[in-house]
Amino acid sequence: MSFCKEQAAISRVMAFLQDWDQGSKAVRSRMLSDFINQHSGKTGPELELEFAQAASLFLARLTSWLRLTYLTGTYLDQQLQDIGVFLSAASNHHFLIEFLEVGGVLTLLEILGQKQSREEIQVETLKLLQTVANAGRKYKELICESYGVRIIAECLALSKTEESQDQARFLLESLAHGNPKYQNQMYKGLIALLPCTSPKAQQLALQTLQIAQVIVKTVHPSIVEALLNLLRSLHLEVQYEAIELIRELMQYEVRPALLKGLVALLKPSREGINKPQILNVPVMQKLNESLPVFVQQAAAAKATGILSVSFLLWRSM
Numbered sequence: 001m002s003f004c005k006e007q008a009a010i011s012r013v014m015a016f017l018q019d020w021d022q023g024s025k026a027v028r029s030r031m032l033s034d035f036i037n038q039h040s041g042k043t044g045p046e047l048e049l050e051f052a053q054a055a056s057l058f059l060a061r062l063t064s065w066l067r068l069t070y071l072t073g074t075y076l077d078q079q080l081q082d083i084g085v086f087l088s089a090a091s092n093h094h095f096l097i098e099f100l101e102v103g104g105v106l107t108l109l110e111i112l113g114q115k116q117s118r119e120e121i122q123v124e125t126l127k128l129l130q131t132v133a134n135a136g137r138k139y140k141e142l143i144c145e146s147y148g149v150r151i152i153a154e155c156l157a158l159s160k161t162e163e164s165q166d167q168a169r170f171l172l173e174s175l176a177h178g179n180p181k182y183q184n185q186m187y188k189g190l191i192a193l194l195p196c197t198s199p200k201a202q203q204l205a206l207q208t209l210q211i212a213q214v215i216v217k218t219v220h221p222s223i224v225e226a227l228l229n230l231l232r233s234l235h236l237e238v239q240y241e242a243i244e245l246i247r248e249l250m251q252y253e254v255r256p257a258l259l260k261g262l263v264a265l266l267k268p269s270r271e272g273i274n275k276p277q278i279l280n281v282p283v284m285q286k287l288n289e290s291l292p293v294f295v296q297q298a299a300a301a302k303a304t305g306i307l308s309v310s311f312l313l314w315r316s317m
Contacts, residue, residue: 172189202238
């Protein structure tokens with residue numbers, strides 16, 4: 001680049017940064033929109049060329065404004081998207097380091113942990129954390145060291161949309177791979193998710209546990225009761241994933257406990273069986289309280305049958 005063109009580029013960038021520094025919230029919102037439209041998908045070197053090797057100055061302003069305003073939610077989705085342009089750019093390592101050095105991961109986790117965060121904000125935040133995790137083992141460890149597993153698991157359990165739940169699941173699965181220092185923490189966090197009230201979260205947690213179990217190679221005893229309780233679920237997709245995980249666990253040391261629990265469920269105790277409400281209530285306004293017990297019994301019978309067939313096939317080989 002010739003000296004004149006270089007000076008012109010520097011002047012343009014300085015004017016851009018001055019507009020940002022002096023601009024109102026509305027002006028900054030427009031600048032954020034223009035940035036995402038003009039620079040989305042560019043590589044790190046291309047961004048540096050556009051900003052006359054001073055792209056880090058704009059990234060620093062973005063992260064500073066994010067830290068100042070994330071509690072109020074001022075144009076939060078735009079800020080996260082613009083930061084994503086830097087973090088997702090090819091050859092972006094120095095942008096990533098600069099973001100982390102100013103506490104970027106902690107800020108993202110704080111945003112994710114806010115109960116008032118909108119679902120679209122959660123999705124953008126999870127995507128940025130996924131980008132950080134994809135950068136390597138030490139970045140996954142940084143997320144876990146910052147209590148990220150608990151916050152992400154809570155997000156999965158409490159989210160109302162499938163998109164945010166799927167993003168949380170992808171992130172938890174990513175943290176389980178290539179992260180030996182925190183793989184047990186990940187595993188226990190997934191087990192802790194199983195009693196949550198969201199069937200979708202239970203299904204995703206079970207799917208991720210099947211992957212994590214292969215990585216961890218040992219079984220935490222608390223998984224037995226959690227799995228057996230999930231057989232009460234009225235959602236067939238949850239029952240299916242629970243039975244699939246039970247099948248996987250037959251090759252581990254919890255096999256006797258699981259088989260004993262399944263057999264016990266085939267004959268439920270009388271304490272869990274109530275007199276049919278239809279005999280007392282003219283019009284049934286709710287499901288019989290005994291229904292979950294019978295559902296669990298049926299699921300246990302199904303699981304026992306599947307395990308028996310699997311065992312016979314194994315013996316015949």
